[in-house]
Amino acid sequence: MKILNFLVFLFFFFVVFLCEPFAQSVYVYVFDSNSSPTVGWDISTYATYYEIRLVGIKKSGEFVNFPSETITVIEKKVYRPRSGDFKVQVRACNSTQCSEWSNSNDSLYATVNGSPMGWLLRWKVSKPSNIIIGLWNKFIIDFIGGIDNV
């Protein structure tokens, strides 16, 4: 009986923890593209939840990872984290492992209107406003050899 119980334990251990298939990488896309776009992705076989995060891309090329969120549905509205360009990363997970991150700027894992194409989200820096040009109570004196302040 003990041997039988042990074999049953081994069977479930093997099935549940060792043989659980890998979650597949997902295809990410964006829709409802306004100031708070919604990002969606395909269902991944064997996934029980997904992780999504934004990765900021500085002009220098440096990446800045933002905290990931866990979600069980396959779309997420994303809100402006700050100004700049961002790629979206999504990965599929189950109880034992997660897939590789799918990057929205990688045409292997991203689509635009159904066609393979990488994309980024850009939240613009708001521009300055209300330029005023006025006189200033200083003046310069133009000598033959140059300019000097008074």
Added chain:
Amino acid sequence: MSKIFNRKIMWDASVDSDVVSHRVYIVQGNQAPTYDDLNVTVNMPKTELTVPDEVPNFPLYDGDYTIGIVAVDDWGNESDMEVATHPFDFIAPSAPTNIRIVG
């Protein structure tokens, strides 16, 4: 020697909290500045620039100048450009001549 009055350019800062500076582009004429034109960086919280004093190689000229200002955040991103055209006169009139003492 002639005297040329400086002019002060002022603006309202970008409302984004991650903005660290503004870049002021200056061109002669009415065309919108490009990113290759003469420019100077003004660090926050300052939001004014005195010309020609604070702009090296500022072209002294009598006519319209177009000023374009962008906000720059701490990641190096630049905003769209706010543009204004304004007449300046940085050429002093020629000096009077032929001073005469009469009587």
